Amino acid sequence: MKFIDSHFHTQFTLQKGVNVFSFLDESPSNGFQGGIDIGCTHDDMPQRAQLLEPYPQILLSAAMGPWEAGASEAKGADPDFEYSEFKSTEQILKELEVLKGNFEKYRPAFIGEIGLDYYWDYGTREKQKLIFETQMKWANEKGLCVLIHDRDADEDVMDTIRRLGPDKGGVIHCFDGNEDLMKTALEHDYYISFAGNLTFRKNTELRERILQVPRDRLLLETDSPYLTPVPLRGRTNSPEYIIHTYNCAAEILGMDVNELGEIVTENFSSLCAR
Numbered sequence: 001m002k003f004i005d006s007h008f009h010t011q012f013t014l015q016k017g018v019n020v021f022s023f024l025d026e027s028p029s030n031g032f033q034g035g036i037d038i039g040c041t042h043d044d045m046p047q048r049a050q051l052l053e054p055y056p057q058i059l060l061s062a063a064m065g066p067w068e069a070g071a072s073e074a075k076g077a078d079p080d081f082e083y084s085e086f087k088s089t090e091q092i093l094k095e096l097e098v099l100k101g102n103f104e105k106y107r108p109a110f111i112g113e114i115g116l117d118y119y120w121d122y123g124t125r126e127k128q129k130l131i132f133e134t135q136m137k138w139a140n141e142k143g144l145c146v147l148i149h150d151r152d153a154d155e156d157v158m159d160t161i162r163r164l165g166p167d168k169g170g171v172i173h174c175f176d177g178n179e180d181l182m183k184t185a186l187e188h189d190y191y192i193s194f195a196g197n198l199t200f201r202k203n204t205e206l207r208e209r210i211l212q213v214p215r216d217r218l219l220l221e222t223d224s225p226y227l228t229p230v231p232l233r234g235r236t237n238s239p240e241y242i243i244h245t246y247n248c249a250a251e252i253l254g255m256d257v258n259e260l261g262e263i264v265t266e267n268f269s270s271l272c273a274r
């Protein structure tokens, strides 16, 4: 069976003690056709580029995610949380410049993950929007697709997509939004990517949502090391576990898993060719 993983974090997965390389080394003879290693911070590109250099089937994205707005100014800093430092707008603008330099030097294939996260409420909404919209504008300037992270921010993400596109569209990663977001994204040439939370039995809404995605806009992902699919809950997620999400999606869609693998792989190739 042919398959891809549209969204994963190699570095974080390695940090959790999973040797992703043993799986990547067997690709593509194990069926795995490739995917995207996702950037999260303004300065993570050099190390990731080095790490994945031996794997041309893995494309790289780079971005400042909403967490780069710093600790939540409404909730206060939690010293145990990964993002425990407040950031000034000045610092954010400096970091955007560092990221811009990395784009010029490393030429990543996508801008992502970018977006809004009102669940963790990083920084302020204004700071999150500054980071998000700056990179949406870059996507138009550079002619790149974006990979969007949206948590509890459907309305503002939709508003941004309507205003800023970008022209080449992109992917709504780990889709967990409402029907309006899905419609808006599809109208603006986005793919909809589902992660391991699709396999959670009580997630009936998401299972209904995947039925509404046109077959030529469907992608699947692990978001490794997070969101491990059923029946492997409790383990650290890794791209090789995506097979469980393919099985689950094929069952919901009432189709053969090999056929689904072909479709998603083809969709991924079309995204990469944009």
Ligand SMILES: [Zn+2]
Pocket (backbone or CB within 6 Å): 007, 009, 038, 113, 223
């Ligand atoms: Zn991610």
